[in-house]
Amino acid sequence: MDPQPRVAVVGAGIVGLCTAYALVERGVPVRVYEQGVPGNGQSGGQGRIFRHAHVDPRLVADAQDSRAIYTEWGQRLGVELVSGDGALAIGPAVEAHLPRLRRAGVPARRVGAAELAELLPPLAGFDGPAMLDERGGSIRTAVAVRVLSEALGERLVADEVLTVRPTDAGDVEVRSGGRTDRYERVVVCAGRGTAGLARDLGLSLPIRHGAHVRLTFAVRDGPAPNLATLQDSSGDFGETGAYASAIPGNTAYGVGLSESCVAREDGSLLDPPALADLADRTVDYVRKALPGLAPEPFEVRHCRVTELPWGSDGIAVWEREGVLFPAGHNLYKQAPGLGRKLAAAADGGELPQALRPEAELGAA
Ligand SMILES: Cc1cc2nc3c(=O)[nH]c(=O)nc-3n(C[C@H](O)[C@H](O)[C@H](O)COP(=O)(O)OP(=O)(O)OC[C@H]3O[C@@H](n4cnc5c(N)ncnc54)[C@H](O)[C@@H]3O)c2cc1C
Incomplete structure (x- = not known):
């Protein structure tokens, strides 16, 4: 078992799972909260399209990055994560x-x-x-959710997060159904629940x-x-x-x-x-x-x-007082690269400028 987790991830859809797995890769102790069944929200079902074609060239580059990570993780975990059919x-x-x-x-x-x-x-x-x-193809969504959840093991807990709140001590308190814990950083990957948790910190996300x-x-x-x-x-x-x-x-x-x-x-x-x-x-x-x-x-x-209002491929991450809130659509293909960037930011690094809301990544 990991020592006391430094980072919490809220939500075990594909974005939360990739972020948590990327944290594990970095050796960062992490806890993932999932209120339901992992991968059963927006990430549910048997397949998604992996495509590089995006209007915003920054997303084309991000898709190349994610494609390489899907291959790397698939090889490490012994499964095919994107089909070879194009x-x-x-x-x-x-x-x-x-x-x-x-x-x-x-x-x-x-x-x-x-x-x-x-x-x-x-x-x-x-x-x-x-x-x-x-290099495009069908993402093996159910396989991805299964192998990433298995790799996280006991780091993944079945619990609903009610509130995420920065403390005077400079860390972040997470109150969930069955526990109250403090973390250095929290990444909220709660899909349609993200906007509600962001409101606790005074953020109004334009979702x-x-x-x-x-x-x-x-x-x-x-x-x-x-x-x-x-x-x-x-x-x-x-x-x-x-x-x-x-x-x-x-x-x-x-x-x-x-x-x-x-x-x-x-x-x-x-x-x-x-x-x-x-x-x-x-x-x-x-x-x-x-x-x-x-x-x-x-x-x-x-x-x-x-x-997000600027396009159906739009992605952004809001950051406030040690809490990161990624949001967007068509995130399955981008999740591995996004997850590694979120993990780096949660591990004390800088969030890339392109992911900040004012950059309007994925604008149509
Ligand atoms: C029909 C359909 C087709 C799509 N096609 C494509 C495609 O071809 N290519 C592509 O790249 N993308 C596609 N997408 C988009 C893609 O599936 C989503 O962008 C992606 O799955 C979002 O993942 P997520 O992890 O952000 O959200 P989710 O999968 O919704 O995960 C959020 C998780 O957080 C949990 N949660 C919420 N609130 C709390 C709380 N308070 N406490 C604990 N847990 C909480 C939820 O239970 C859920 O499991 C499609 C989406 C749909 C619906």
Whole structure:
């Protein structure tokens, strides 16, 4: 067992798990509080897209960093954390992404209709702009949550944090359901709970809340030899923002639309039927775009989402009196690199300037 933990991490979603694991790498004793099941909040489900394509070149560089860490951790922990099947983008967004990726040294190239069919057999015929990000792929989300949780072992405790409060002695008190402890630093990675805990320190984070739906469809002819992830901005199949990733074994594909349903801060949806509408549109999209999938989903994943006002890939970290509050969206791919930066800051280092809110990292 570690000696008395110096740092607390609140939340065992992918961001908290990566931060805590990075602290362990640095030899920093850490305790992680999780009020529910690790990885069952926004990080739930079987897959996410790992892509390098971002509008903000700083995020392209961060994604390269995280991709390398996923490989390093996967090798150390004996699992595959990102598939080798690549990330495909189709539609007009390709024209802007390709030069940006090439400038950053990311292996990405145009692909034609024949190769598209090999990379993503369920896809309907498409002869518009298409690009393969060779080092992209499907993040093995459930595997990542399992192996990181196992690596943390008894450092991970089942408890809800009620308040995080700097003390006059210069440390930080964490009051949870079953204990009160003090730490040098605290990193709050509580997903939709982050804004509430930040308010204890007088911070009002500009987090937009929403809800999202992703449906999983079986691959019709059994496991696909290759199942690249998909981002479709084409509109050819009725939607200009659709995305998909594979589950391990390539027997099924999780598909969603980029749109979310807007929620109030208390979690209630502004327009509850809109979630069902998103699901119906996703089924409709699959029938047109992905005829190689079964037409009905066998699994549904509803998730809360949190976004920053400057873009759907926006990330920032607020810092006050020894407490760090990361927030943003599409964080799965960025979590290992973000986790190492948060760990360094919690271990007495400086938070990189690019992560401070005024830098608007990931601005669209
Ligand atoms: C359907 C869907 C598709 C997505 N697709 C992609 C994608 O393709 N690529 C990508 O990179 N990202 C994607 N994302 C976004 C990505 O999944 C999230 O950004 C990421 O999972 C957020 O992780 P997190 O650790 O910040 O939050 P969470 O996973 O929500 O973790 C927060 C944890 O904190 C715990 N917690 C909260 N309050 C407390 C408290 N007071 N005390 C103790 N514990 C607490 C919660 O129980 C939870 O486990 C997608 C998200 C959704 C919903």
